[in-house]
Amino acid sequence: MNAQKRKQLILARLEKTGDVEIKPLATELQTSEITIRRDLNQLAGDGRLYRTHGGAMKVNPLEGPHNFVNKSAIHSAAKDSIARRAAAEIRDGDIIFLDCGSTVSRICPFIRNKTIKVITNSLPILYELQNSRVSINLIGGEFDQERQAVHGKMAEFHIRKYRASKAFVGADGISPKGLFANGEKEASMTLALAGQSGFTYLLCDAGKIDRETYWRFAETTLADALITDYDLTKLKYLKKAGLRLIAAP
Amino acid sequence: MNAQKRKQLILARLEKTGDVEIKPLATELQTSEITIRRDLNQLAGDGRLYRTHGGAMKVNPLEGPHNFVNKSAIHSAAKDSIARRAAAEIRDGDIIFLDCGSTVSRICPFIRNKTIKVITNSLPILYELQNSRVSINLIGGEFDQERQAVHGKMAEFHIRKYRASKAFVGADGISPKGLFANGEKEASMTLALAGQSGFTYLLCDAGKIDRETYWRFAETTLADALITDYDLTKLKYLKKAGLRLIAAP
């Protein structure tokens, strides 16, 4: 066990629990307390954590609704089946937009072997498609560390230079009143993507249905189809609005 | 068992476990520890892995936990001192371009706590600056998996929309005939960056001096300054050409 590995494990543990203590770390990593203390001091010097008496704390405990890691942990079964169903809509040769939502990024494992082009502003999606057959166009602009995605005017401008056959986007809520987002940034990206694609799929798990978060950014008709695990018979208002409803089992 | 085979096995093992140690490798591959050390150093020089005390770790941080710590990993001392010297040129408030060379990316550890804006097309650089005070603008375009960077017409277009006070670029060779690159893609990015910056720093370790690789892409005057560990008295032709020569001890 070398210093690098140890520090990585410490940071990983910190990421999970928010704080660490020296004694447990020393026993767990099978080294002395003073070595752990040295590691923590070095990491603190790099600004990777806050040093406390007897341990350390996360430097920036960002506990928002936008924390991607947290988000992707919940609703996994439903989201996976939605993503699988969405991937089935993709044909070889397609050029597709992928939004930066947690549900949307689940599509990646199912499209690695398709010969398509993906245009995205999401770094997690880029990671997931590494070393696959998919060719990737990364949207440029201001990088948002919290959301792990690119946003801003330049990003919207970039999108408008391209045109895709299909777009897969997410939303934080959908109701008869329209589509809802948790932030302006995501909303404007979603709008831009939908505007430049021939067909827009909206991916929403049951938890998002009939939910109205604070930012209403579009009519329900922004999307051409909805893929969800929710009971479709309760969504007739969307069918009337012209959306194709696709069930994810 | 030849060197090629050994390196392949090392990389394969690294891919599986994320890190390797020298002693187990030496016994497993039935060779001496110093040979393994040499292999690891060569692989590290090629950028295929990060060298650590007693072993090595995977270079591609994208697949691991997003908290890689390579600060004290063993690097080429020359490249590190060049990078440190380059970082000293950066002031709070600067807007800087960072090229995607291996030397340039080493600047990152030294600028994490500066309040600057970095515009780059390199994913490793983006990764190194995660959770730092640096604000990042990611250049968009076609993503090149091999180089872990963005290239192409859209990328050049993106660059031309911005203007930076300083650019830090690399080259694979420099001689009185000009600057040399190993690929057209890198070369055109370097040209675009230099064209949009007020002052262009060229970072070259001694191994690149008087080297002429196959692609000559610019005059030496593309750069305004050269930062190198090479003997400056032997580079008078650059001084005559108007370049500021900066020694990295």
Next chain:
DNA sequence: ATCAATTTGATCGTTTTTGATTATTTGTGA
């Protein structure tokens, strides 16, 4: 077969990392 170039291994001095010891500081509760 011969010679040069490359690769590998061994040795030695140096550097880095780690752990132990001791004095000092910090936090806690009476």
Next chain:
DNA sequence: TCACAAATAATCAAAAACGATCAAATTGAT
């Protein structure tokens, strides 16, 4: 406020890893 326990910083020593150097083994070309 004071005393006591825990954590820390500082110093030193041992162990491991490292680079440099040189010699032996291997390889490749003539």
